[in-house]
Amino acid sequence: MTDLLLRDLKLAVRAGGGALIGVLFFLTVVAVIPFGVGPDLNLLSRIGPAILWIGALLSALLGLDRLFQTDREDGSLDLMLMQEHPLALTILVKCVAHWIATGLPLVLAAPLLGLFMNMNEVAIGAVMLTLLVGSPAITFIGAVGAAVAVALPRGGLLVSILVLPLAIPVLIFGVSASYAAVEEPAPFMPPFLILIALTMFFAVLGPVGAALALKNAGD
Amino acid sequence: MIRIRASGAILAQKESMTESLAITKISDLANPTRFLALAARILPWMAGATALLFAIGLYLSFTTEGDYQQGDTVRIMYVHVPAAWLSMMCYTVMAISAIGTLVWRHPLADVSHKAAAPLGAAFTLIALVTGSLWGKPMWGTWWVWDARLTSVFVLFLMYLGLIALNRALDDPSRAARVSAVLILVGFVNIPIIKFSVDWWNTLHQPASVVRLDGPTIDAEFLWPLLIMAVAFTLLFFTLHIAAMRNEIWRRRVTAQRRMAARMAGKEE
Numbered sequence A: 001m002t003d004l005l006l007r008d009l010k011l012a013v014r015a016g017g018g019a020l021i022g023v024l025f026f027l028t029v030v031a032v033i034p035f036g037v038g039p040d041l042n043l044l045s046r047i048g049p050a051i052l053w054i055g056a057l058l059s060a061l062l063g064l065d066r067l068f069q070t071d072r073e074d075g076s077l078d079l080m081l082m083q084e085h086p087l088a089l090t091i092l093v094k095c096v097a098h099w100i101a102t103g104l105p106l107v108l109a110a111p112l113l114g115l116f117m118n119m120n121e122v123a124i125g126a127v128m129l130t131l132l133v134g135s136p137a138i139t140f141i142g143a144v145g146a147a148v149a150v151a152l153p154r155g156g157l158l159v160s161i162l163v164l165p166l167a168i169p170v171l172i173f174g175v176s177a178s179y180a181a182v183e184e185p186a187p188f189m190p191p192f193l194i195l196i197a198l199t200m201f202f203a204v205l206g207p208v209g210a211a212l213a214l215k216n217a218g219d
Numbered sequence B: 001m002i003r004i005r006a007s008g009a010i011l012a013q014k015e016s017m018t019e020s021l022a023i024t025k026i027s028d029l030a031n032p033t034r035f036l037a038l039a040a041r042i043l044p045w046m047a048g049a050t051a052l053l054f055a056i057g058l059y060l061s062f063t064t065e066g067d068y069q070q071g072d073t074v075r076i077m078y079v080h081v082p083a084a085w086l087s088m089m090c091y092t093v094m095a096i097s098a099i100g101t102l103v104w105r106h107p108l109a110d111v112s113h114k115a116a117a118p119l120g121a122a123f124t125l126i127a128l129v130t131g132s133l134w135g136k137p138m139w140g141t142w143w144v145w146d147a148r149l150t151s152v153f154v155l156f157l158m159y160l161g162l163i164a165l166n167r168a169l170d171d172p173s174r175a176a177r178v179s180a181v182l183i184l185v186g187f188v189n190i191p192i193i194k195f196s197v198d199w200w201n202t203l204h205q206p207a208s209v210v211r212l213d214g215p216t217i218d219a220e221f222l223w224p225l226l227i228m229a230v231a232f233t234l235l236f237f238t239l240h241i242a243a244m245r246n247e248i249w250r251r252r253v254t255a256q257r258r259m260a261a262r263m264a265g266k267e268e
Helices: A004-016 A018-037 A041-062 A066-073 A076-082 A088-114 A123-146 A156-182 A191-219 B002-020 B027-030 B032-063 B072-104 B109-141 B147-168 B170-204 B218-268
Strands: none
Touching: A004 A088, A004 B002, A018 A041, A018 B002, A041 A088, A041 A123, A041 A156, A041 B109, A066 A076, A066 A088, A066 A123, A066 B072, A076 A088, A076 B218, A088 A191, A123 A156, A123 A191, A156 A191, A156 B147, A156 B170, A156 B218, B002 B170, B027 B218, B032 B072, B072 B109, B072 B147, B109 B147, B109 B170, B109 B218, B147 B170, B147 B218
């Protein structure tokens, strides 16, 4: 399992720079927002947490279709399907590797982008914390979409369409926890704890669903 | 010419098989040919009952008095509410069929959830459009990001995603199994989405002007509503069985075309 984690990480870092492209996309999306809504710093600082979350969500979706496709192309997916370990566990490890390679850079890039959005320190910290906790959930739920679309030649867009509605709860609680940290009356802990619960829940549902889909997608 | 005769012979064979298959147990329905026979028998009755109920329901909907506050626009409710109920029931039917696909590898279950997805999307669209039309005179706006509206909208997106997935895969049985997984994951997720959307709405617009429940329903409104609900449910099942029948036929035609092409290839 550790070997698989390291293998996936090495592949992600060395081949094609998928992680960096995700961060670059994140940067671009966030940079485009001020052109759309205007350079008003007050407005930007108010909508900043939401923008960062949406940007991170979209960037996390970007690389999802590659989660199983490279393995399918070089045949290692068949080996994973044949081994005696439960497939869901393998997928969980793959998801963790994918998240470290693509999700973690997004979390690390968030503070810099928060500065662009004129957010204060508390808000930046809150967004970073919620992204750290919440973005794995996007990867886990995205694994189902990636597994479903693995056999499709151009599954990337379809994965996003299928996964986005399912990721709405994560977005809602991530953003509301970030706002709760800044705005006084709303308590921070309830949405934050629900966000953690969502991540744990999807950590089970995602790999199990993806395993089921991969077993059935075979010819 | 030979091709046509060959497929004609197969068709005739299928016809004679249909005659000999009698339904004795509920599990016999699993056989697509038996299902076709049953569908042919009950579809006219179901269609008739649907038409009758719709006639009664629509008559009542148009003749009962309007609401003292909402006037005639309250009549939209008789279409809107049943459609919204059915949009959820359809997903439940699909989830049950998806279990049938994954657990029993049932060909009929495959056909069932494939046929139900466009119907569900259609009912959800009806609910959204009529709700929007009702919202304009009542709330003064076409669309509000109210918790209920939003979750129905998300449901609509999920239906469309499932249809897109089903179309993207060529092999029907694989498409069925893969989309069954997605249907079930979505089914588990729907309560979470509903809950989170409720949370989101109460956080962002507390005590809003929007109230979908309106006044407590009077018996005068209740009767047409119930009749319309039953009519809509029957309509759904009629369309669903008809769509399943069409899908089975479509697959048979494809299979026979393939067989005929193979035979034609051998002769040459």
